[in-house]
Amino acid sequence: MSGATGLIGSALAQRLTQGGHDVVPLVRRATRPGERAVAWDPARGTIDRKALAGCDAVVNLAGESVFGRWRRSNASGRAG
Numbered sequence: 123m124s125g126a127t128g129l130i131g132s133a134l135a136q137r138l139t140q141g142g143h144d145v146v147p148l149v150r151r152a153t154r155p156g157e158r159a160v161a162w163d164p165a166r167g168t169i170d171r172k173a174l175a176g177c178d179a180v181v182n183l184a185g186e187s188v189f190g191r192w193r194r195s196n197a198s199g200r201a202g
Contacts, residue, residue, distance in 0.1 A: 123135060123145055123180070123183065124147075124180075124181070124182045124184035125182070126145065126147035126148070128183060128185075130183055146177070148161075148162050148169070149161055149162070150163065150164065161173075164184070
């Protein structure tokens, strides 16, 4: 799950875990030894595909913070 530490992602990750699902965060940095996470770099388009083996779904909640001041430039390239 990308965005697993955000407002919505953390609540969804908790709910899925409580429901017996195994949630693995996608992180935009190198993973730490022993950390259960998958490293990815959306800017370069890279991800550890082997680490995703056996996953039933990928949830993408990555984005910009919703707590900043809204500007029209924030919405560029987005649908809606």
